Amino acid sequence: LRASYHHHQYQTLNLTPISNYCHPHSFNHYSNLQYRIFPAKSEEHPIRQWTARLTLTPCYVVLEARLEQAQLLKKVVDAIKDLVQDCNFDCNDSGIALQAMDNSHVALVSMMLKSESFSPFRCDRNIALGINLTSLQKVLRCAQNEDILTLKAEDAPDVVNMVFESADSDRLSEYDIKLMDIDQEHLGIPDTEYAATINMPSSEFQRICRDLTALSESVSIECTKEGVKFACNGDIGSGAVTLRSHTDVEKPDRNVEINLSEPVALTFSLKYLVNFCKASGLSDSVRLCLSNEVPLLVEYALSNNSYLRFYLAPKIGDEE
Structure with missing residues (x-):
């Protein structure tokens, strides 16, 4: 004073x-x-x-969220930064949420980190933190995966404060990231009864998308009672991978579960699916939800009922 x-x-x-x-x-x-x-x-x-x-000049922290490991936020940002450049992190007493579309309005990303994912978590009022994801990624690279990460924001903030605390030493790093005013429309995503739901290892989905992108720019996902088939047809040839529902008690991380109410066949851009697969490090499994003429849902479940979801519009007509 x-x-x-x-x-x-x-x-x-x-x-x-x-x-x-x-x-x-x-x-x-x-x-x-x-x-x-x-x-x-x-x-x-x-x-x-x-x-x-x-x-006295008022200086009151309205948001404080502490993650036990910085790698969670690092992996989330790495997974979405190529789809979205600038976005709002919407903070309230339920947690921290994000929803944004890519520039082509073909894909939508929706993230929810529940308050239970943080310890402690305090948000005194609803607040939107507009952040450039490239800038955020640069700062997060300064943190080790095992570092404790604390986010802080004051009332009417122009920066968000990030503190990285080493779990096994006395090292403490502190950074401020400038915030942006982002006019972003929040879309209401309707609850959908999907015709087909596939739960499979995230590493297997990543491998399929990576392999097929060498042949074509598009992939057809067809789900029938025989299984789910990923197929493509390109200038150098064609390829297909078929998975059938199976359960391995000794290796549950390799299980494939298919729930089907009616056959579904849709075509999607492989470029976007490969981007979605960057989130594979967040979860051992991935859930694919399909219905005819409805965007594909690709969901990675996180701890404490948190999630990272991607929605992708199917190709139609001449786009296929």
Whole structure:
């Protein structure tokens, strides 16, 4: 705290509050506080005291969210940064959410990190943090995967504060990222009863998309009672991968589960699916949901009922 006073010969001040009616962490509730100032002792001047009124600048943290491991947010940003450049992180008492479309309006990403994913988590009011994802990725690269990550934002913020705390040493890093004003429409995603739902290893889905992209720009996903078939046809040839529902008790991470109410066959851009697969490191399994004439849902389940979802519009007519 700084005080203006006329006795400039006193260089050291000891401040004792007279009116301490406010909690020390609640500076936003008042702007003036009365203090009694005790100048430093000196032989020339005996101890005197007088009263000064100090004006405090409000500085109140409305968001504080602590992740036990920074790698969660690092992987989420890595998975979506090539689809979306700028987006709002919408924070409320339920957690931190994100929803944005790519520039072509072909794909939509929806993320929800529930408040239970953080410890502690506090959000005193709804707040939107507009962030450039490339800038965010650069800062997150300064954190080790095992670092403890804490996000903080003040009321009406122009920056978001990020603190990286090493779990096994005394290293503490602190960064501020400038925020942006992003006018972003929040789309209501309707609940859909999908005709086909496939649960499969995320590594297997990533491998299929990577292999088929060498042959074509598009992939046909056909789901029948025989299984799910990923097929493509390109200039150099064609290819197909078929998976059947199976359960392995000893290796449950390799299970493939297919729930089908009616056959489905749709064609999608492999470029987008390959991008979605960057989220494979977040979850061992991935869920694909399909219905005719409805966007494909690709969902990666995270801990504490959190999730990262991608929606992709199917190709139609001449696009296929």
